[in-house]
Structure formats: C-alpha cells, structure tokens
Amino acid sequence: MAERGLWIAGAVALLVAAVFLGLGLRGNLAFVLELRALRLLGLVQVGVAVAVATVLLQTVTANRILTPSVMGLDALYVLGQTLLVFTLGGIGYASIDARLRFACGLLVMIGMALVVFLPLLRRRLSLTLLLLTGAVLGILFRSLTALVARLIDPNEFAVVQGASYANFSAVPPALLLPGLLLITAGVGVAWAWRHRLDVMSLGPDAAVSLGIDWIPAVTAVLGLVVVLVAASTALVGPVAFLGLLVVALAERLTGTRRHAVLLPAAALIGVAVLVGGQATLQHGFGGASTLGVIVEFAGGLLFLVLLAGGRRA
Template identity: 35%
Template sequence: MTDNKHVYRNIFIAALMAMVLAGIYMTIGSRGNWSYILLLRGKKLVALTIVSICSTTATILFHTIAQNRILTPSIIGMDTIYIFFQTISLFLFGHNHWLLQNEYTNFFLSTLSMTFFSLLLYWFFFKKFPGRIYLLLMTGLILGTFFRSATSFLQVLIDPNEFLILQNRLFASFNNVDSSLISVSMFIVLPVLIYIFCKNKVVDVLHLGRINAMGLGIDVDRFNLKLFISISMLVSVSTALVGPVMFLGFLGANVSYKLFKTYQHRLLIVGGWFFTISFVLFGQILIEHLFKFQTTLSIILEFVGGSYFLYILLKEKEAA
C-alpha cells in the first residue's frame, strides 16, 4: 500500500520549490519597481500557472482513459485544429479582420473549435464503437495529419508579412498574454477542476482498467465521455491562451508518476501541478535573465519534453 506520508512529503517539497521559484521570478532584477512586477510579471505568473495546471491535469486524465502513459491529448489533433483555425482565418480574412484583432472573439472561437472537434470525434466513436479507445486515437492522429497538411498548404499561399504575424500565434508565448483572457480562462477551468476532484475516486477505479471498473459498477463509456469533455476544455483553454505546448503536460504527468508513486489521482494531479509550475518558472527565468529573450519558452519546453519523451520510449523498448 502506498505510503501517503512519503507522497505528502514530496508534494510539500514540490510546492515549496514552486513558491521559491515564484518568489525569485517576481523579485529578481526588480530594483524595487513593484508596479512593474505586479502588472507584467504577475500576469505572466498567473498564465504560467493556468497552463501548467491545465496541461498536467488533462494529460494525467488522458493517460487513465487510454491506459497508456506515452500518449498525450495532442494525439487526437487538438493543437493542429488550433493552428489550422488561426491559419485559415488569416488566409481568408487577413490580419486586420475583427476575428483576429479581437482577443475575446479569437479566444472563444479557438476554444470552441478545438472542443467541438474533439467531442465530435469522441461522440461518434462513443455511439458507433463504444470502448474502442485506440481506434479513436488512431482516427484523431490521421485527422491531425490531414489538418497539418492543409495548414502547410495554406501557409505557402499566405503573404510573407502576414505569415510573420501568424507565427507569433503558433508558438507558445507567455510574454503577450492578454490579462482580460486570464480571468475568462479561470472562469472556464475552475468548474472543470472542481468536477474532476469531486470524481477523483471514480477516476482511481478507472485506473484499474475497463473490465475491472465495469465490474465495480461504473458506466465506463459514459464516464469516459465526461472525462473527455473535461480534457478537451482544459487543453482548449490552455492552447487558446498561450499557444500549443505539446510536451509540457507529458513531462509533468510522467515526472509526477515517478516522484509520488501513488494511484490516487488527486495526489498525482496536485503534485504534478507544483512540479510543472516549477519547471515552467525556471524556464521563464532562464529566458528573461540568461538568454535575454533571444529564444522562447516554448522551445525550451518542447526540447526538454521531447527529450524526455524519447527517453521514456527507449526505456519502454528496453523493458520489453
């Protein structure tokens, strides 16, 4: 049986590390200019926290549904839908159109397009092929490839000057987050997190596998649909807020499994939050004070997360 004292100790250490890094980030190089800190860095800190929480929670839940710790929600093509939406909007209307200029409109339409696509995909398989989660994932992977190809074709036709504007939206950025979108994101994310923690014991049972969960009286397909809705909303909000961050949730989830070693999702998720926040804060500190904004945080996230992904793949191959 899991030693909860050991788990709580590790979570406390992760939380302490996150708070220390948050304090360093908010005060380093400030020279007492607190208005600058609260206005600019405070906004970034909240955005970093929201994205870290959304990415980690969505990935852990997705692993539980798929019974596979290598897959991520991006496999069903949600990030490609975001990129396709931004590209086709710019291609059809130009960067001066209200659809792209109005941050609220762009945020809501991006979120709705990603959520609608994922739910439509899952609803179809929920009705036609219940329980065949890997068929769902394979179809999502194929559709994601299709949208990626269509996006590449449209980007070739876009005016080079407008393509530069598009690139700013396609790379995750915490430096230009609209503070008004942060409150909207929290309004969407908070009810989802409350629902997940209210159902954490059911998610723990789902971790035992489809057959065992059904034997314990859980309507697996219906509950999977509800979890999938939660995952879609979390990933959609995170992506629409700062852009695609493919490997961040994967890194946070898998490190959480290693550090906390428990089947209880409420502990895994909370511990994963603190680790992911710490990692992102450390990366942002490097970007601002070591690299002097010569690179972006998304590059560090994708490099470290992608490297860890390859490490996990090689380790699984050796174990097999």
C-alpha cells in the same frame, strides 16, 4: 512518500514563483510587479491546465506516454486560427476581440470532439483506434494549416506564425480572466472526480464492474481534456511535450497514480517547470531563447527515454 512528494512539489512551485516575482526588481516597482504577476498568472494557468489534461488522458487511455497533442487537439486550434487569418486578413484577425477568437476556437474544438470522437466512443471502438484516429487527424490539421499558410499573403503569414508557436512571454491579457474561470472550473471537476478516476485507471471492465458507466464517464473526461487543452493553447499556443514531462516527473516524485496526489503534484510541477523555465530564461539568458523550445527539447528527450525504457508504455 506520496505526501512528502506533494509537499516538495508545492515548496518548489512556491519558491519558483517567488523568484519569478522578486528577482532583479528595478525601476517602477508597482508596474514591474503588476506585469510579472499577470505573466505569472498566465503561466500558472497553462502549467495546471496542461498537467491535469495529460493526467486525465493518460488515465482513460491507460497509456503513460500520451499527451493531448497526440489527439490533434492543439493542431485543430491552430488550423482554426489560420483559417480566421485567411478569411479575415491579418488586420481583420487582429481587430477581433481576443476573447471572441478564444470562444470561437474553443467551440470549434468541442464541436470536433463531438462530431469525431463521440460516435467512435458510442460504437465502443478501442481507445487505441481512437488515438490513432486522433493522430491521423492531427497530421491532417497540420497539413491543412500548412496549405492555408502557403495560400495567404506573406505578411499575414507572420500573424499565423505568431499564433502557431508557443509563446510564454506574451500571454494575451484579455484571455487571463476567461482562461482562469475555465481552467479553475475544469480542474475543480477533475478534483471532484479523483476517486472515480482512480477506478477508471483499472480499465473499462473493472470500472464497469465497480459501478462506473464507462462510455458517459470517458466522454466526460475527454470533454474536460478538450476544454483544458483549448484554454492553455489559447493562452500560449501548442505545447506538445510539456504534459508528458510534468506527469512523468510527478509520478516519479510521489510514486503513485492515485489522483488525489497525482493531480495536485502534476499541477504544481507544471507550474514549477513553466515559471522556473521562464525565470531562468529572463534572468539567466537575457531572453535569448524561448521557453517553448526548451520544454519541447526536454520533453522530447524524456519521451525517448520512456520509450526506450519501456516503462509500462
């Protein structure tokens, strides 16, 4: 069942990508295809990064209804961008190189993870407490963002809004390459750790007993989550429930939590959901709605179903 599920996910992802590239081609083929290929590349990166980050976070926390946004990571990214607009002004913000902005955002997130989460881990606080801290920090960051947004010029607020809502149709082209490198590296590391992650999903005691040094291992995995979330947030903005939706679907489809299967399956489904959703929006609804809204809606609904069903929550 596991391998078959993986094949199905792969086939769907490929099909969806082909449809996305090929449907309703008109006009200058080379131009349209290049545009669509770049857009596809961005969506694939985000789908893979969010799916893998969610699997990793769920594994180390032994909790199936978590997504990285619960830890306030993407909220921090938005806060950083808002502060940049506040200090530099809308025009100043727009004139910084997108790659530089991306690097700054990434550094801020990793810095916060080091300052806030690492000491908590060192003191062997329970992951529940860690997540609660993350949730509270997330609220703090969102509130601070709202405060700063009230302080700035209304025109510049529009710039902030552009940065704080998921936007799948305008992936900044300058970020495609750095994002690709970062996400490929991160996913590569996660794949290399797949057996170790299987062991970690047994919980700290069993993992230590099987030779995992828990604190360094969890620190490394959370670091990886931060990098992946930062990369995907920089590309399209915060997506809260996408990871939850994708990982739950992947687990349903493959019937396993083994990372050798679950990681690729979740990544493929992530791609299929994003690319498929975007294709449907573009061709079915004429771009009348945004993918972010639909993904959040479906993911939120699933979150409630999981909570109500109490499936190993």
